[in-house]
Amino acid sequence: MTTNAAAYTKGLHELGDGCFAYLQPDGGWGWSNAGLVVGDGVSLLVDTLFDLQLTREMLDSMRSAVGNAPIGTVVNTHANGDHCYGNQLVSDAEIIASEKAAHEMREVPPSMLAALNSAPGELGDLFRGFFGAFHFDGIEQTLPTRTFVGRLDIEVGGRAIELIEVGPAHTAGDVIAYVPDAKTVYTGDILFIGGTPIVWAGPLSNWIAACDLMLGMDIETVVPGHGPLTDKTGVVQVRDYLAFVQTEATARFHAGMDAWDAARDIALDGFGELGEAGRISVNVDTVYRTLDPNHISPDVVEQFKRMAALDARH
Ligand SMILES: [Zn+2]
Numbered sequence: 177m178t179t180n181a182a183a184y185t186k187g188l189h190e191l192g193d194g195c196f197a198y199l200q201p202d203g204g205w206g207w208s209n210a211g212l213v214v215g216d217g218v219s220l221l222v223d224t225l226f227d228l229q230l231t232r233e234m235l236d237s238m239r240s241a242v243g244n245a246p247i248g249t250v251v252n253t254h255a256n257g258d259h260c261y262g263n264q265l266v267s268d269a270e271i272i273a274s275e276k277a278a279h280e281m282r283e284v285p286p287s288m289l290a291a292l293n294s295a296p297g298e299l300g301d302l303f304r305g306f307f308g309a310f311h312f313d314g315i316e317q318t319l320p321t322r323t324f325v326g327r328l329d330i331e332v333g334g335r336a337i338e339l340i341e342v343g344p345a346h347t348a349g350d351v352i353a354y355v356p357d358a359k360t361v362y363t364g365d366i367l368f369i370g371g372t373p374i375v376w377a378g379p380l381s382n383w384i385a386a387c388d389l390m391l392g393m394d395i396e397t398v399v400p401g402h403g404p405l406t407d408k409t410g411v412v413q414v415r416d417y418l419a420f421v422q423t424e425a426t427a428r429f430h431a432g433m434d435a436w437d438a439a440r441d442i443a444l445d446g447f448g449e450l451g452e453a454g455r456i457s458v459n460v461d462t463v464y465r466t467l468d469p470n471h472i473s474p475d476v477v478e479q480f481k482r483m484a485a486l487d488a489r490h
Pocket of ligand 1: 206402
């Protein structure tokens with residue numbers, strides 16, 4: 177079967193060499209991608225989805241691809257719920273994440289999102305505006321059973337898979353999963369395609385380095401954490417955005433401008449056409465925090481308020 181990188185439709189896409197991508201358009205808030213690598217007698221799942229309903233639907237769609245090679249290993253690329261809240265449905269498998277990602281998962285359990293999504297008034301309205309399509313009630317948080325630092329080489333049904341920790345960048349413990357025999361990489365949220373990358377943790381230089389690492393790898397197929405399938409051109413696009421924000425925010429920091437003013441001041445030009453352009457406010461704040469360890473970032477509610485305000489402008 178051939179890869180059709182142009183087809184951005186919901187569901188399982190065969191990439192060749194026993195590799196698959198599960199895509200969820202439009203790739204906006206919570207609409208994440210996942211991956212499947214089928215080996216001899218056992219398979220690897222890269223990420224679960226944001227809630228149990230979505231994860232169940234995905235696992236059902238993978239049944240014939242998996243065949244008699246059941247999912248024995250799961251990798252969570254990072255701690256955001258849209259990549260791990262479905263773990264409960266694969267709890268028989270070994271679940272691998274970086275040590276930092278596993279730690280960060282404990283800080284934002286599904287019950288927290290459930291509470292925000294059902295909060296009354298303005299706070300609830302704000303979060304429902306981002307996450308109202310998802311169902312967090314009754315999810316039992318299921319944490320990784322194996323963690324690592326730096327790099328972990330695993331074997332899945334005779335296939336070598338390289339798990340490479342490239343964070344802190346998007347989050348504290350981002351990992352990419354590289355399948356050398358298929359020249360394929362599953363990047364988690366180190367790549368947003370068609371949408372704006374969001375740098376919760378940073379520094380941006382780490383994320384740029386992660387892009388450079390991928391650009392130096394022998395890869396033909398790139399499965400981003402959000403958005404359509406891509407290749408190295410997608411890696412370049414994300415790198416360009418991050419370098420742009422780094423330069424623009426740093427100049428405003430040195431000019432003494434407040435971080436929130438800077439986020440509103442930066443003209444995004446072509447980058448403004450990406451989805452979720454309001455994420456610039458979080459990204460600028462992360463640059464400021466990197467430049468000044470004493471910089472105090474707004475709390476998460478204020479961060480989402482700022483993004484909503486900027487999104488409304490675009
Ligand atoms: Zn995500």
